[in-house]
Amino acid sequence: xxxxxxxxxxxxxxxxxxxxxxxxxxxxxxxxxxxxxxxxxxxxxxxxxxxxxxxxxxxxxxxxxxxxxxxxxxxxxxxxxxxxxxxxxxxxxxxxxxxxxxxxxxxxxxxxxxxxxxxxxxxxxxxxxxxxxxxxxxxxxxxxxxxxxxxxxxxxxxxxxxxxxxxxxxxxxxxxxxxxxxxxxxxxxxxxxxxxxxxxxxxxxxxxxxxxxxxxxxxxxxxxxxxxxxxxxxxxxxxxxxxxxxxxxxxxxxxxxxxxxxxxxxxxxxxxxxxxxxxxxxxxxxxxxxxxxxxxxxxxxxxxxxxxxxxxxxxxxxxxxxxxxxxxxxxxxxxxxxxxxxxxxxxxxxxxxxxxxxxxxxxxxxxxxxxxxxxxxxxxxxxxxxxxxxxxxxxxxxxxxxxxxxxxxxxxxxxxxxxxxxxxxxxxxxxxxxxxxxxxxxxxxxxxxxxxxxxxxxxxxxxxxxxxxxxxxxxxxxxxxxxxxxxxxxxxxxxxxxxxxxxxxxxxxxxxxxxxxxxxxxxxxxxxxxxxxxxxxxxxxxxxxxxxxxxxxxxxxxxxxxxxxxxxxxxxxxxxxxxxxxxxxxxxxxxxxxxxxxxxxxxxxxxxxxxxxxxxxxxxxxxxxxxxxxxxxxxxxxxxxxxxxxxxxxxxxxxxxxxxxxxxxxxxxxxx
Amino acid sequence: xxxxxxxxxxxxxxxxxxxxxxxxxxxxxxxxxxxxxxxxxxxxxxxxxxxxxxxxxxxxxxxxxxxxxxxxxxxxxxxxxxxxxxxxxxxxx
Amino acid sequence: xxxxxxxxxxxxxxxxxxxxxxxxxxxxxxxxxxxxxxxxxxxxxxxxxxxxxxxxxxxxxxxxxxxxxxxxxxxxxxxxxxxxxxxxxxxxxxxxxxxxxxxxxxxxxxxxxxxxxxxxxxxxxxxxxxxxxxxxxxxxxxxxxxxxxxxxxxxxxxxxxxxxxx
Numbered sequence: 019x020x021x022x023x024x025x026x027x028x029x030x031x032x033x034x035x036x037x038x039x040x041x042x043x044x045x046x047x048x049x050x051x052x053x054x055x056x057x058x059x060x061x062x063x064x065x066x067x068x069x070x071x072x073x074x075x076x077x078x079x080x081x082x083x084x085x086x087x088x089x090x091x092x093x094x095x096x097x098x099x100x101x102x103x104x105x106x107x108x109x110x111x112x113x114x115x116x117x118x119x120x121x122x123x124x125x126x127x128x129x130x131x132x133x134x135x136x137x138x139x140x141x142x143x144x145x146x147x148x149x150x151x152x153x154x155x156x157x158x159x160x161x162x163x164x165x166x167x168x169x170x171x172x173x174x175x176x177x178x179x180x181x182x183x184x185x186x187x188x189x190x191x192x193x194x195x196x197x198x199x200x201x202x203x204x205x206x207x208x209x210x211x212x213x214x215x216x217x218x219x220x221x222x223x224x225x226x227x228x229x230x231x232x233x234x235x236x237x238x239x240x241x242x243x244x245x246x247x248x249x250x251x252x253x254x255x256x257x258x259x260x261x262x263x264x265x266x267x268x269x270x271x272x273x274x275x276x277x278x279x280x281x282x283x284x285x286x287x288x289x290x291x292x293x294x295x296x297x298x299x300x301x302x303x304x305x306x307x308x309x310x311x312x313x314x315x316x317x318x319x320x321x322x323x324x325x326x327x328x329x330x331x332x333x334x335x336x337x338x339x340x341x342x343x344x345x346x347x348x349x350x351x352x353x354x355x356x357x358x359x360x361x362x363x364x365x366x367x368x369x370x371x372x373x374x375x376x377x378x379x380x381x382x383x384x385x386x387x388x389x390x391x392x393x394x395x396x397x398x399x400x401x402x403x404x405x406x407x408x409x410x411x412x413x414x415x416x417x418x419x420x421x422x423x424x425x426x427x428x429x430x431x432x433x434x435x436x437x438x439x440x441x442x443x444x445x446x447x448x449x450x451x452x453x454x455x456x457x458x459x460x461x462x463x464x465x466x467x468x469x470x471x472x473x474x475x476x477x478x479x480x481x482x483x484x485x486x487x488x489x490x491x492x493x494x495x496x497x498x499x500x501x502x503x504x505x506x507x508x509x510x511x512x513x514x515x516x517x518x519x520x521x522x523x524x525x526x527x528x529x530x531x532x533x534x535x536x537x538x539x540x541x542x543x544x545x546x547x548x549x550x551x552x553x554x555x556x557x558x559x560x561x562x563x564x565x566x567x568x569x570x571x572x573x574x575x576x577x578x579x580x581x582x583x584x585x586x587x588x589x590x591x592x593x594x595x596x597x598x599x600x601x602x603x604x605x606x607x608x609x610x611x612x613x614x615x616x617x618x619x620x621x622x623x624x625x626x627x628x629x630x631x632x633x634x635x636x637x638x639x640x641x642x643x644x645x646x647x648x649x650x651x652x653x654x655x656x657x658x659x660x661x662x663x664x665x666x667x668x669x670x671x672x673x674x675x676x677x678x679x680x681x682x683x684x685x686x687x688x689x690x
Numbered sequence: 691x692x693x694x695x696x697x698x699x700x701x702x703x704x705x706x707x708x709x710x711x712x713x714x715x716x717x718x719x720x721x722x723x724x725x726x727x728x729x730x731x732x733x734x735x736x737x738x739x740x741x742x743x744x745x746x747x748x749x750x751x752x753x754x755x756x757x758x759x760x761x762x763x764x765x766x767x768x769x770x771x772x773x774x775x776x777x778x779x780x781x782x783x
Numbered sequence: 784x785x786x787x788x789x790x791x792x793x794x795x796x797x798x799x800x801x802x803x804x805x806x807x808x809x810x811x812x813x814x815x816x817x818x819x820x821x822x823x824x825x826x827x828x829x830x831x832x833x834x835x836x837x838x839x840x841x842x843x844x845x846x847x848x849x850x851x852x853x854x855x856x857x858x859x860x861x862x863x864x865x866x867x868x869x870x871x872x873x874x875x876x877x878x879x880x881x882x883x884x885x886x887x888x889x890x891x892x893x894x895x896x897x898x899x900x901x902x903x904x905x906x907x908x909x910x911x912x913x914x915x916x917x918x919x920x921x922x923x924x925x926x927x928x929x930x931x932x933x934x935x936x937x938x939x940x941x942x943x944x945x946x947x948x949x
Contacts, residue, residue: 766927
C-alpha cells in the first residue's frame with residue numbers, strides 16, 4: 019500500500035514537472051494543450067494518491083539526502099495532508115483541462131505554465147514534508163512561485179500592486195511560521211514532525227502557547243484570516259483565472275493545513291483559550307468577509323472575499339474542535355476537524371470552478387464588472403450551468419457539496435451545550451449564530467453574483483455579443499460533476515475523512531459518524547441526522563411530480579399563448595434592472611459603520627436631474643484595515659528604518675571600518 | 691332606493707319635444723361641448739352616453755330642458771343610450 | 784355580453800357569467816387618459832358606504848387575476864400598447880366595462896392623439912355613462928355586467944311633458 023501511495027505521489031509530481039517542461043515550449047501550437055493535459059493527469063494521480071493515503075490511514079516517512087548544517091530532507095505521508103493532496107489533485111485536474119482553451123500561445127505563456135506546474139509541485143512538497151527544513155523550503159518555494167503567478171501581466175500596475183501585497187504578507191507570515199517552528203524544534207530537540215508531536219507534551223505550556231499563537235498568525239496570513247486577509251482582494255483579480263483558482267482553491271487551504279497541523283497534531287492537547295481565540299477570529303472573519311463581498315462588483319474581488327468568508331468558516335470549525343477537545347469531548351473535537359476538512363475540500367472545488375468561470379466571462383466579454391454584464395445565460399449557456407452549480411456548491415444549497423460540509427459544521431457548533439463550562443458553551447453557540455448570519459448573507463451575495471451577470475438583459479454591448487465558441491468547458495464540467503458527487507456521496511467522503519481525523523487526533527470517529535450507511539450523524543445519535551443521498555433522490559422526485567401533474571391535469575381545451583405580463587411597459591431597457599450595487603444597498607445601509615462608503619458623484623452640468631447629461635456615480639468602501647492597521651505599521655517601520663539608514667552611508671571607507679570592527683569583535687569573542 | 695343626496699346629483703337632461711323648435715335644436719347642438727346633441731332630420735339625436743351633465747343646454751332653454759334625475763344608466767347595448775327626440779315645437783319658436 | 788367563445792347562446796352566456804362571476808369578481812381598472820375623477824368614483828366603491836367587497840367584487844392590479852376590465856378615458860393613442868397588453872393578459876372569460884362619458888365617445892373627437900372612445904380599441908360589454916358616474920351608477924353597471932340586475936336605460940325616454948317627468 020505504502021509503495022503504491024508513494025508511487026502515485028511521485029507520479030503526480032513527475033507529471034507536473036513534465037507539464038512544466040512541455041509548457042516551456044509555450045509558443046508552439048501543441049505545447050499549451052499538452053501542458054494542460056499533463057497537468058490534469060498529474061492532478062488525477064494526486065487525487066488517487068490522496069484517496070490511497072486516506073484508505074491506508076497511517077503515517078510513514080522517508081528521509082532523503084541532507085547534511086549536518088541544513089538537516090535532512092524528510093518526506094512524510096500523513097492522512098491529514100492526504101486530504102489536501104486530494105484537493106490539490108482536484109484543482110489541478112480542473113485547471114489542467116481548462117488550460118488548453120484559456121491560455122493562448124503568446125509571450126509570457128510559456129513562463130507562466132512552467133511556474134504554474136512548479137507551483138503545483140511545491141504545494142505537493144509542502145504537503146509531504148516530514149520535517150522542519152523540508153516544510154519551510156517547500157513553503158517558501160510555493161510562496162515565491164505564487165507571487166510570480168500573480169505577476170503574469172507584469173506591466174499592469176494593479177497586478178504589480180496585488181502581487182506585492184501577496185508577497186509582503188506572505189513573508190510576514192513566513193517569519194512568524196519560522197519562529198513557531200524554531201521554538202518547537204529547540205524545545206523538543208528535534209525537527210521531525212512525528213518526533214515533535216510525540217515530545218511536545220513535555221514542552222512548557224508557555225512556550226507551547228507562544229508557538230501556537232505564532233503559528234496561528236503566521237499561517238493566518240496565508241489562510242486569509244481577518245485582519246491578515248488584505249492581500250486576497252488585491253491579488254485575486256489580477257492573476258489569470260487558473261492562478262486565482264489555485265490561490266483560492268488550494269493555497270489558502272495550506273494555511274488552514276498549517277493551523278490544523280499545529281493545533282491538532284504537533285502541539286498536542288492545549289488549553290481551551292487556544293480554541294476560543296481561533297474560533298472567535300474565524301467567526302469574525304466569516305462575517306466580515308461576506309459583508310465586504312456584498313460590496314464588490316468586480317467578480318473576482320467578490321470571489322476573493324467569499325474565500326475569506328469560507329476560510330473563516332473553516333477556521334471557526336477548527337477552533338471549535340480545539341475547544342471541544344479541551345472540554346473533554348474528543349468525539350466532537352474530531353468531528354469538528356472532520357467538518358473543517360470537508361469544508362476545505364468542497365470550498366476548494368466550488369471556488370476553483372467559480373474562478374474558472376469568471377475567467378471565461380472575462381475572456382468572452384472583456385470585463386469582470388458585474389454591472390457591465392447581464393443575460394449571459396443565453397450567450398454562455400454551458401458556462402452558466404457550470405457557474406450555477408458552483409454557486410449552489412458555495413452557497414451551501416442541497417444536494418451539492420457545500421450543503422453537506424456546512425451542515426456538519428453547524429451541527430457540531432450547535433452541540434456546544436455539551437461543554438461543561440457555560441461561557442465556553444455560549445461562545446461556541448454564538449459562533450454558530452455568526453456562521454448562520456454569514457450563511458444568510460452568502461445566499462444574498464451569491465444570488466447577486468449569479469443573477470446580475472447571468473440573468474436579465476445585457477447591460478452593455480460586450481455582454482450582448484459574448485460568445486461561447488472556443489471557451490473551456492471540460493475543466494469546469496469535471497469540477498461541476500465533482501461538486502455534485504461530493505454532495506450526494508457525502509457519507510462516503512465523511513468516512514474517508516474520518517480516517518484522516520483518526521490518525522491526527524487519535525479518536526476513531528467512524529462508529530459515531532454513520533447510521534445505516536447513508537445517513538450521517540454528528541458524533542452523537544441523539545442530536546440530528548441527515549442523508550444527502552436520500553435528500554438528492556427526494557429532491558429529484560419532488561421536482562418531477564409537479565411536471566407530471568401539469569401534463570396529466572392541464573385543460574384539454576383551446577389554449578391561448580400570450581406574452582408574459584410585464585406591466586404594460588412599451589420597451590424594456592437594461593437600465594431598468596437591478597445593478598450589483600443597488601442589490602446590496604440594504605446591506606450597505608445596515609452595516610454603514612463597517613463600510614464607511616465614499617460616494618463620488620459627478621454631473622455633466624447643473625441642470626436638474628434628467629436633463630443634466632451623463633451622471634457618474636461611484637460608491638466604494640473605505641479600506642479600513644489598510645488605513646488603521648497596515649499603514650501605521652508600515653509608517654513605524656519606515657520611521658525606524660530612517661534611523662538605521664545612516665549606517666548605509668555609501669562610503670567604502672566606513673564599510674571597511676565595519677569589517678575591521680567585526681573582525682576585532684570576532685577575535686574577542688573567540689578568545690573569551 | 692338611493693338616499694336623498696343621490697337625487698341631487700347631476701344627471702343627463704330630459705327634453706320636452708313640444709317645446710323644441712328646429713332653431714332651438716340647432717342652438718342646443720352648437721352649445722353642447724360634448725357632442726351629445728345633433729340634429730338629424732326631424733329628430734334631435736341625443737347621445738346620453740356622451741352627455742357630461744354640464745347644464746349648458748338647460749341654461750340655454752330652461753323651458754324645454756330639465757334634469758332627468760336618472761343616474762343608473764349602464765347598459766349592455768350602446769344603442770340604448772342614443773335617443774331620438776322628435777322636434778315638435780313651433781318652427782318660429 | 785361579449786362575443787361568445789365557447790358558449791353558444793346568449794342565455795348560456797348569462798348563466799355562465801352569473802355562475803362564474805356572480806359571487807366573486809376581480810376588477811382591474813385602466814386609465815386611458817382620463818382626468819382621474821372617474822377613478823376617484825371607482826375608488827369610492829371600496830369605501831364603507833358603498834362597500835364593493837360585500838358583493839364579492841374586488842380590485843386587483845394583476846390582470847392575470849382579473850375577470851373584468853374597467854376602462855376610463857378617451858383611449859389616447861399613447862396607451863395603445865399598454866391597453867392591448869393588459870387586455871391580452873386577462874384570461875377568458877373576461878368582461879370589458881367602459882366608464883364615463885369620455886370612454887363612451889363624448890367630450891373628445893378622434894384625432895392624432897386620441898381614438899375618442901374605448902370602443903375603437905377594445906370590445907366593450909357594458910357602458911356606464913356619467914361625468915363622472917357616481918358610485919351608485921358604477922355599482923349598477925357592475926351588477927348588470929354579472930347579470931344580477933336588469934338595465935334601465937333601454938326603457939328610459941328622456942322626454943317629459945311640462946307637468947311631469949318621463
